[in-house]
Structures are given as C-alpha cells and as structure tokens.
Amino acid sequence: MRWYPLAREEARALLRSKGVWLLALALLLWTYRPSYTVWNELGPDMTIGFLQFAGGIVVPIAAVILGYRAIAGERASGSLKLLLGLPLTRGEILAGKVVGRLAGIAIPMVLALGIVTAAGVVQYGLFSPRRYLAVFAVTVLYLLALVSIVISVSAIVRRTTTAAAMLFIGFILLLDIGWQMFVPGIYSRLAGVPVNPYDPPAEGGLFLMDRLSPTGAYNVATNGILDAGNSAWHHPSAIWALQPSHSSNALAVGEAFDPGTAPLYLHEAGGVVILVAWIVVPLSIAYLRFDEGDLA
Amino acid sequence: MSPANGGDDGIERTKNGGTPDRTKNGGASDRTGNDGTLEHASDELVVETEGLTKRYGPDAAVEDLSLSVESGEIYGFLGPNGAGKSTTINLLMDYVRPTEGSIRVLGLDPRADVVDVHQRVGILPDGFSVYENRTARDHLRLVIDTKGTDDHPEALLERVGLAEAIDDDAGSYSRGMRQRLALAMALVGEPDLLILDEPFSGLDPHGVRTVREIAHEENERGATIFFSSHVLGQVELVCDRMGILHEGELVAEGTLEELRAEAPVTTELELVVDGDPERARRAASGVSGVVDASVAMAGAPSSDESSSVEAGPPSADVDGEPTPSATTATAPAADTVVVRLESTDRREDVIAAVEEAGVAIRRADLEEPSVESIFVAQTEEAADGGELR
Numbered sequence: 189m190r191w192y193p194l195a196r197e198e199a200r201a202l203l204r205s206k207g208v209w210l211l212a213l214a215l216l217l218w219t220y221r222p223s224y225t226v227w228n229e230l231g232p233d234m235t236i237g238f239l240q241f242a243g244g245i246v247v248p249i250a251a252v253i254l255g256y257r258a259i260a261g262e263r264a265s266g267s268l269k270l271l272l273g274l275p276l277t278r279g280e281i282l283a284g285k286v287v288g289r290l291a292g293i294a295i296p297m298v299l300a301l302g303i304v305t306a307a308g309v310v311q312y313g314l315f316s317p318r319r320y321l322a323v324f325a326v327t328v329l330y331l332l333a334l335v336s337i338v339i340s341v342s343a344i345v346r347r348t349t350t351a352a353a354m355l356f357i358g359f360i361l362l363l364d365i366g367w368q369m370f371v372p373g374i375y376s377r378l379a380g381v382p383v384n385p386y387d388p389p390a391e392g393g394l395f396l397m398d399r400l401s402p403t404g405a406y407n408v409a410t411n412g413i414l415d416a417g418n419s420a421w422h423h424p425s426a427i428w429a430l431q432p433s434h435s436s437n438a439l440a441v442g443e444a445f446d447p448g449t450a451p452l453y454l455h456e457a458g459g460v461v462i463l464v465a466w467i468v469v470p471l472s473i474a475y476l477r478f479d480e481g482d483l484a
Numbered sequence: 485m486s487p488a489n490g491g492d493d494g495i496e497r498t499k500n501g502g503t504p505d506r507t508k509n510g511g512a513s514d515r516t517g518n519d520g521t522l523e524h525a526s527d528e529l530v531v532e533t534e535g536l537t538k539r540y541g542p543d544a545a546v547e548d549l550s551l552s553v554e555s556g557e558i559y560g561f562l563g564p565n566g567a568g569k570s571t572t573i574n575l576l577m578d579y580v581r582p583t584e585g586s587i588r589v590l591g592l593d594p595r596a597d598v599v600d601v602h603q604r605v606g607i608l609p610d611g612f613s614v615y616e617n618r619t620a621r622d623h624l625r626l627v628i629d630t631k632g633t634d635d636h637p638e639a640l641l642e643r644v645g646l647a648e649a650i651d652d653d654a655g656s657y658s659r660g661m662r663q664r665l666a667l668a669m670a671l672v673g674e675p676d677l678l679i680l681d682e683p684f685s686g687l688d689p690h691g692v693r694t695v696r697e698i699a700h701e702e703n704e705r706g707a708t709i710f711f712s713s714h715v716l717g718q719v720e721l722v723c724d725r726m727g728i729l730h731e732g733e734l735v736a737e738g739t740l741e742e743l744r745a746e747a748p749v750t751t752e753l754e755l756v757v758d759g760d761p762e763r764a765r766r767a768a769s770g771v772s773g774v775v776d777a778s779v780a781m782a783g784a785p786s787s788d789e790s791s792s793v794e795a796g797p798p799s800a801d802v803d804g805e806p807t808p809s810a811t812t813a814t815a816p817a818a819d820t821v822v823v824r825l826e827s828t829d830r831r832e833d834v835i836a837a838v839e840e841a842g843v844a845i846r847r848a849d850l851e852e853p854s855v856e857s858i859f860v861a862q863t864e865e866a867a868d869g870g871e872l873r
Contacts, residue, residue, distance in 0.1 A: 266612045270612055273577060
C-alpha cells in the first residue's frame with residue numbers, strides 16, 4: 189500500500205474541484221425518476237432502480253471528463269515527473285491513480301445517491317435492503333470499470349487530445365450511448381442472421397453482444413438483482429419489453445427464449461464477469477505499456 | 485513502507501556527520517546499519533554508468549557514457565542545452581530506459597530496485613510542473629508520506645525560503661517558487677543522493693544562493709550531490725568535480741584544476757619585470773609547457789600582439805573580475821612579458837627560470853581560464869570544426 193498517499197492526494201484534489209460536485213448535482217436531478225411501469229413491477233424497490241440510472245450517460249461522461257488527463261495530462265505538463273521520483277513502481281503509480289480517482293468520484297456520487305435513496309424511501313416506503321446493497325456493490329464495481337478504462341487510455345496514449353478523442357468517441361459514443369442501437373445491425377452483418385429488434389431471434393450471440401459494453405453488463409447484473417428482466421437495457425426498458433402488450437426495441441432474453449432455454453452465458457451473473465473483464469483487461473494492457481516505455 | 489531512513493542510519497550520520505569524505509555505503513548495507521561496511525565504502529560509487537547509450541530513432545541523446553560519481557562529492561554535470569544532461573538524469577531515475585549500457589545508482593539497478601533507489605534519492609527534475617489546485621503542503625505531504633519519513637513541511641519550506649506560501653495554491657507560484665518547492669520535495673527523507681537537474685534555472689540571485697547553500701549543507705550531512713547545469717558561473721562555487729557533456733558524450737571530467745590543466749586552453753601569465761624584458765622572454769620560452777612568450781611593447785607595434793593574446797580564451801570578465809591584461813596593456817608595458825602556458829601549474833617553473841636569468845619580477849598576474857572558457861573549448865573541440873564555429 190505504498191501508493192496509498194498518492195491515491196489519497198488524487199482523491200483530495202478531485203474533491204476540491206468543481207467537477208465532481210457538478211456530477212453529484214447532475215445525479216440528483218437525473219436519477220430520481222419514479223414511473224408507474226416500474227412501480228407496478230417493483231413496488232418500493234423502485235428506489236433501488238434509481239441507482240441504476242446513474243449508469244448509462246452521466247457517470248461515464250463524468251468519469252471521462254474527470255479522468256482522461258490523469259496520466260496523459262501529467263505527462264504533457266511534466267507533473268508526472270514528481271510522481272515518477274517517488275519510491276513507487278510504475279504499477280503502483282497506476283494503482284494509486286485508479287484508486288484515487290475512483291474514491292474522488294465515488295464519494296460525491298454516493299452522497300448524491302444517498303439523498304436520492306432517502307427521498308425514495310420517504311416517498312415510496314422501504315425497499316429490500318439486501319437488494320439495495322447488492323445493487324450498490326455492483327454500482328461501485330461499474331464505476332471502477334469506468335475509471336479503469338479511462339485511466340488505462342490515459343496511461344497508454346502520449347497526448348491528452350488523443351486520450352480525449354479515444355474516450356469521447358470510442359468509449360462514450362460507440363460503447364456507451366450508441367452500443368445498444370448498433371448491436372442488432374452489427375450482429376446481423378457478422379452472423380448473417382436478420383435481426384428485428386422489436387422481435388429478436390433466439391440468438392445467444394446477439395444477446396451476449398448487447399451486454400458486452402460496461403453499461404450493458406452493469407444493467408444486466410442490476411436488473412438481475414432487481415428481478416426486472418434479463419436485459420442489458422436499463423430497468424424501465426427491460427420491464428417494458430417483457431410486457432406482452434408492448435412492443436419495444438430493447439432486447440430482453442425472456443422475449444426471445446422460452447423459460448429455461450437461454451444459454452448459460454446469458455445468466456445475469458455474467459454481467460459481473462463482464463464488468464470484471466472491463467477492469468482487468470484495460471488495466472493489464474495499460475500496465476504492460478506504462479511499465480515498458482519512456483515516460484519523460 | 486520501508487523505514488529506510490530509520491534509526492540506524494541516523495546514528496551513523498551523527499557519528500560521521502560533517503566529515504567531508506564521509507562515505508556512503510551503497511546497496512542494502514546502508515539499511516542494515518552495519519558499521520563494519522563503512523570502512524570499505526570509500527571507493528563506493530554512488531552513480532556509475534558504463535557504455536550508457538540512449539537513442540531516439542537514429543539520434544543518440546546519450547552516447548557511450550561512462551560516468552562515476554563518488555560518495556560524498558558534489559559533482560557538476562555540465563553541458564550546453566541539448567547535450568543529454570537531462571536524458572542522463574532521466575536514465576538514472578528510470579524515467580526512460582537505456583538503449584544500451586548499464587547503470588548503478590547507490591549500487592542498485594534503477595529499474596529493478598526503483599523503490600529502494602527512489603527511497604534514498606531526492607530529485608529536483610527539470611521541466612516539471614507543479615499541481616494546480618494543490619498547496620505546497622499537499623505536495624510535500626505526498627512525498628513525505630510515500631517515503632514514510634517524519635519530515636515537517638514547514639521546516640522543509642523554511643529551508644528553501646517558501647514557508648510563507650505553504651498554504652497557497654502552487655498553481656499561482658512563480659517559476660522560482662516552483663523551483664523552491666521542488667527542491668524542498670527533493671530534500672524529504674535526508675536522501676543519500678541529491679540529484680538537481682538545472683537547479684538554478686528560473687531563480688533570482690537569492691534563490692541561486694539558497695540552492696548553493698542547501699547543496700553544501702546536504703553534502704556536509706553526508707549526501708552526494710549530482711547536479712546538472714549550463715549556468716557556469718555557479719559551478720565553480722559549488723562542485724568538487726565536474727564532467728562536461730557534449731552531444732551525448734563526456735568530453736572532459738575532473739576537478740576544476742584538472743580540467744584547467746588538461747583543457748586545450750592556455751593560461752596567461754603576465755610578468756612585470758625590472759630588467760631586460762627580452763632576456764626574461766627568452767628565459768620563459770625555454771621552459772617546457774610554455775606555448776609562447778612575448779614582450780608587450782607600449783605604442784602601436786604592440787597592439788596587435790596584445791590583442792592576439794586577449795583574443796585567446798574568453799577572459800576573466802565572465803568571472804566578474806577586472807581583466808588584468810586590459811589594465812596592463814594600457815600601463816607602461818615596455819617591461820611586461822606575457823607568457824602563455826599550457827596549464828597553470830607551469831607558473832612556478834616560469835617564474836623560477838626568469839629569476840634565474842637575473843631578471844627581477846615585480847609582479848606576476850595569472851589569468852586562469854574560467855569554467856566557461858574550458859567549457860567552450862571542450863565543446864567546440866568535440867564539435868571538431870563543426871557547426872558551432
């Protein structure tokens with residue numbers, strides 16, 4: 189834990205910035221979204237669902253904005269030289285950065301979600317604490333995945349602008365906001381199977397692809413905990429898609445597969461596995477690259 | 485967190501503190517606190533590189549560099565901008581990796597033992613920047629807590645003259661204040677080796693003096709100081725030994741005397757004589773190590789002789805002293821003999837020879853080559869008639 193002081197200073201510096209508190213404010217306004225569809229299905233657990241709204245757009249964008257310069261920017265400015273002179277391995281510098289940024293974003297985020305939770309309890313009654321804690325834990329894991337991706341890109345590229353371009357276009361636009369829209373088209377090209385998202389075929393690969401993005405995986409895992417349906421879309425869409433009277437382009441496993449026929453890899457717990465992969469793979473690549481080259 | 489600067493080390497320091505040839509034993513032995521190792525440590529090298537080469541594409545920033553910095557010395561690493569000084573320091577600190585060659589710092593491998601090396605090294609890097617939105621206290625706390633030492637930020641900033649700005653945003657600091665902050669960070673944990681990369685840049689004269697004083701204080705405490713500079717005026721005041729780097733290669737190394745002795749720069753000795761100056765000239769030119777000797781005449785004919793002499797090494801005005809040749813050239817010069825020497829240590833022989841010849845010497849002025857003239861001579865010679873001229 190030699191990197192603890194580094195992580196601590198990173199988190200402190202982040203907590204002193206306006207950005208994380210703007211994020212907290214945005215989360216307050218963005219996540220409190222009661223609806224009749226969800227209330228009918230989940231009852232008081234609707235409040236737990238508010239946590240899930242944090243995933244998707246607001247937190248990924250915040251993670252990118254607050255993190256893309258973490259290493260690339262320090263490299264460009266020269267402050268990285270102050271860190272490199274410390275008695276730390278390069279891996280420890282990377283670890284300190286990831287944990288510090290995680291804490292710096294998580295603290296205001298937890299505060300905001302705490303307020304939303306309190307409001308939800310007052311309005312809609314007490315939810316299942318067990319489910320709440322499970323969704324909370326997966327939310328932290330998701331945030332760690334986002335921070336890992338952002339810091340990894342920042343550690344690999346040489347220029348801040350490259351990091352920004354990769355993260356905003358590659359990650360936010362393609363992998364986060366656009367992913368679920370692109371998947372049916374991409375899958376039908378790759379597999380040669382026509383895909384109508386409003387009436388999806390029972391193709392395991394299609395559903396797997398849909399949940400490979402970090403946010404998709406997060407939604408799968410949290411929907412599983414909430415019992416809101418096996419889907420990579422956020423829970424209102426998943427619930428909507430599974431109602432026979434509605435037609436929706438959200439992919440839910442229950443729409444296409446008869447009960448018990450879905451492949452094992454589409455199990456909700458798989459979402460956690462994918463999230464872990466989004467932590468381990470980028471950080472491993474970043475570590476190998478960061479540990480190898482010249483940094484000054 | 486390894487308490488590397490713990491009790492044993494402290495005891496060791498107080499025992500040996502202040503002795504100029506205080507030896508630092510490299511490697512893990514320092515940490516064991518084994519006093520027995522101190523005796524053999526005198527030949528211990530704090531920095532040692534062999535055949536060190538760093539290429540960026542086809543260009544070598546550092547070429548076949550073999551450096552050795554001994555324990556307890558203040559080593560000045562000189563060279564023009566772009567000579568490879570910072571690259572060498574980056575290599576010593578494992579910020580960049582060598583293309584070829586080997587490096588030992590405190591007897592350790594800077595890459596494999598990066599934690600141990602950095603634990604015992606304090607560095608003031610070149611081209612760094614401080615963190616905006618963090619105070620000096622924040623900066624120091626990071627280093628103090630990572631190194632696991634019990635330094636006080638206030639005391640460190642007091643030493644570098646930044647105590648009053650301790651809780652100000654470092655982003656608002658001037659260049660000199662940033663330099664002072666980074667110096668304070670380098671002092672955390674009483675490092676065995678203090679690396680200062682261009683420590684004088686951006687500093688006002690007070691700051692320059694602070695750096696010099698701290699370098700001496702740290703050296704007296706027992707630390708080895710390795711600093712790079714292209715500000716040559718400061719170098720003579722600070723270092724015991726220096727190396728001149730040019731285009732990635734070490735072109736000269738030694739104490740100032742050694743460098744003066746071996747530099748391709750002549751020293752001028754002016755003798756004001758009572759008696760026959762021609763006789764004195766003949767006596768002087770017979771001494772080995774004398775390049776030439778001439779009688780400086782008053783009036784027109786002598787002017788080109790004396791000007792040719794002055795055009796030799798860039799003269800003493802860089803040292804801020806009055807140029808003796810200028811004063812004597814205008815004085816009644818009929819009895820002045822100018823002797824150009826290969827090195828300063830020929831001076832006694834020349835004086836002896838002139839006196840032996842029966843000419844009394846009224847005054848002898850030796851104009852020693854400055855570091856700057858040595859530096860210019862070395863780096864131009866290495867360029868070999870190249871683009872520098």
